[in-house]
Amino acid sequence: MGTGAGFYVYIEASPVAPGNKARLVSPIVQYSGSVQCLTFWYHMYGQHVDTLNVYVQTRLNLGSPVWSKNTTQGNVWRRAQVDVNAKVAFNIVFEGVRGIGYAGDISLDDIDIKPGYCQQGSTATPGGTRAPATVCDFENPTVCGFSQVTTGDQFDWTRAKGKTSSGGTGPNTDHTYNTDQGYYMYVEASSPRRNGDKAQLVSPVYSTTTQYQCLQFWYHMFGRNIGTLNVYLKVGAVTAKIWSETGDQGNKWYIASASIPPQNRLFQVVFEGVRGTGYQGDIAIDDYAIKSGACPVPGGYYIFVETSNPRKTGDAAQIESPTVTPGGQWRKCLRFWYHMYGAHVDKLNVYTKSVSLSKPIWTKQGTQGNAWKLAEIQLGITAQYTVVIEALRGPGWQGDIAIDDVTLSDGSCQPGGPIKFSTPNTFGYRNVFLDLSGVTSVSFKLKACSDGHIQLQPTKSSPEQMNYEAVIGGWSNTQSVIRDSKNGHVVTTKSKVLECGALKPFWISWDGGHIRVGQGLATGQGIFLDYINPTKFVVGGLAVSTGYGADGYWEINDPTGSGTKPLSTYCTFENGTCGWTQDTTGDQFDWILLGGSTGSGGTGPTTDHTYGTGAGNWQNRCHLKSIRKTMMPTS
Structure with a gap:
């Protein structure tokens, strides 16, 4: 109904302990003779939200989740669909897991199950024909009309679920369901594959269009021998590369997008996996979609510390840079932009760390106004070191501290000046x-x-x-x-x-x-x-x-006249944290990657510094213990 008069079910996180579970079990659903599509809407909003799992229980055997989602997904209702392939009568079981605090309510509404796959691979047109699918999660064995290229490549893409056959590479789950029950497409890099071998997967043929469209998909490139994933637009016999990524990107699913200009001829999208130097080079894709309109301009991310409950006065959050090896360029300039706004803002410290933390080499305390400000720190350490940035929580929740656009360059912080x-x-x-x-x-x-x-x-x-x-x-x-x-x-x-x-x-x-x-x-x-x-x-x-x-x-004044040299490192946080990692032992909470407002009134930025825009709000929030690429929300 979308009004306060409608009903839904939810778990109340306030009175229970972290990790406690609440399960909601459906009536028995009879086997229909084919796959059935489960559709439901969920709402997961709050800084303490943990996990929502979905199970297909057969003969009282719960098994493993067929769908899972964790952490806050924003203050919106989101639609999910799951293909249920049980061959006997079953129950649907929804499981909510309580997080670390009271702000962790999870809600469900509009649960439905119908015969057939959720995505049929094509859509009906007014003339009764079938249009090629512009959305595909690869759960349907028809893979939405995608096909292998038969000439010009050396091997094929494979539809799979769970782990790939090689250790140290490939995903453990799909992206759609985030479980080992969901399917994705991948290239298997093991023998007899050789360095440089290619596998191409081509979409159905799409009609002409007079406006821009946005191609979006999720990709997984994990392993020390990862080669390259290329995406081409194919118009007739002509192909043009519109997206590419090379090398190990970490054990995560990441979103990618590329705008498709107006086309006056039929066209296709081609995914090409190029095998790297060894067997640990499996590359996967999932959740493909073509949407109307050009892709939005990327941007709008920064990292910040959330000082709301359960944080306490004096709690510290530390994030540490990749190792800096000075070599011949021992003098370096560290620059970053910081945002310290709110009645309860405490302190932002910067340290260097060789064996142990130095004394603070830069400190700023108290609210600095609702604006991004530049910090410049001259470094000159001859041994290997890291940079540690620490935020301290003040006496209340209006104390969010953010940083963005961190650079480390060779030479003086003031080229040509003091x-x-x-x-x-x-x-x-x-x-x-x-x-x-x-x-x-x-x-x-x-x-x-x-x-x-x-x-x-x-x-x-x-x-x-x-x-x-x-x-x-x-x-x-x-x-x-x-x-x-x-x-x-x-x-x-x-x-x-x-x-x-x-x-x-x-x-x-x-x-x-x-x-x-x-x-x-x-x-x-x-x-x-x-x-x-x-x-x-x-x-x-x-x-x-x-x-x-x-x-x-x-x-x-610099008597040598040597100014700042080209950047040796640069992080805008638009593609994750660039190798910066959380301290796991000496602090009490973590920095968070975010686009848009921090969500607390009277504190924190409303946009990033890089673009001056917000890529979203709470739904774009990700903890950083292992993130390396921007992780976007999905429905």
């Missing part, structure tokens, strides 16, 4: 990560009330070691000194060189053993510290800090 950053009042040194080969001076600007420290280091990244250190405006901005780790102060000047709120220019030079510090940006001017060491020393790097009681803002 390296800009802040230092807290904790007297912790921060490496500047400059390449000082052949360089004897650096100019910079500093805004601090007192206690600016700049170290001359023997290597690029060794703040625990130093040749000498200049302290500018130390001791409450009453004196400046040059000192070393062995002899303490070697020269002292009484001066008041810093000014709260003012960005003051300085330079430091170290030609041989001669250390000088001056005011201004031109080396040699305004000298107020001067020390000659009879023993020459090598300066390989710089580190800076501000002492206790003084926050600092620095702009350090």
Whole structure:
């Protein structure tokens, strides 16, 4: 009915424990002599939604689910169909599984079962003929009129259910039912197949059209020897590639789409699986459809932390980058866009991790307004490392934090300009990560009330070691000194060189053993510290800090003039998480991939940063423990 006056059945998640199950059993359905089509509508909405399973019970044997769906699917009713192939009388059993919290109600309505396959492979036309199917789940043995190509390829596609015959490749379930009872089409890469062998599957012939159409299908490409899946549009004897994917994409089903322009001739769609280097190269497809209109522009995804119940104050969510191997490009710039909006927003931290987590190298706390903002962090680590981004939950549910468009590039964060950053009042040194080969001076600007420290280091990244250190405006901005780790102060000047709120220019030079510090940006001017060491020393790097009681803002000019190099990594989250993974041991909850609004009022973004659009809402939400490609909802 679509009104509040209509009835449905549901499971109430509030009073029961996680994992508890509720089963609804149909009356006995007699065998009709052929396959029967089960149709029902389901509603699965809420952050704690777990699983809805459907079973075909015969002779009191429940068996395994023939259809399954898990996690929130959005605040909408969705239609599902299942082909029931029982050869005896049976019952339909619906099973709802309670999730981790109260926001996990699951509902059912309009349950029906009729003779025949749910998808007949073609549709009736007004003239009484049959039009070729534009939707196919491959449950019908006729595979909706698809056929094998008999010339030009070396092997065929196979209709299958459950696992493929080879370990470490292929799907475990189909996409339609998400069980081992559903069918899909795949290419078997085992012997006698060879590298480069092709298998082509061609659709029925479609009529001409005056408007764009959208081809959509789900694909599965898992295994270390995966080759290539190509999709072609065939018009007469001419074929044109409209989509392609190569290599291992992980053990998941992913959606793909390609627009088909208006056609003034009959056309077909061709799926081509190309065998890779070994037997672990099975490629599968499922849930094919051609829909009216061009495919929507992809985009609109970001990752965020959901701070609603059952999250508690102080809960942390950490996500870790793939391993970074610096090689010869040890200086890198990490950039990302962040969104921190809401009355209860707490903190966003960034760390590096070699063996263990570093101290935070970047922190932002509290609401920053309803806008995406850019963060830039200069990195300079010579050993392998990862980047860890951590969000902390504040005192309430209006504390969603999001990030998008993460890049890691070689070189300086400010090409052609100064390296800009802040230092807290904790007297912790921060490496500047400059390449000082052949360089004897650096100019910079500093805004601090007192206690600016700049170290001359023997290597690029060794703040625990130093040749000498200049302290500018130390001791409450009453004196400046040059000192070393062995002899303490070697020269002292009484001066008041810093000014709260003012960005003051300085330079430091170290030609041989001669250390000088001056005011201004031109080396040699305004000298107020001067020390000659009879023993020459090598300066390989710089580190800076501000002492206790003084926050600092620095702009350090790059004397080498080397700007940012091409990106070494880039993640927009439009195709999953690009290898970023959840912490599974040291935090309390996870980052979530989402398009559109976070669903909580007064917090979080309403669009992503990449496109400024939302690809949907709650129905597009996916937890990230193993996701690698954008996973879209289906009905």
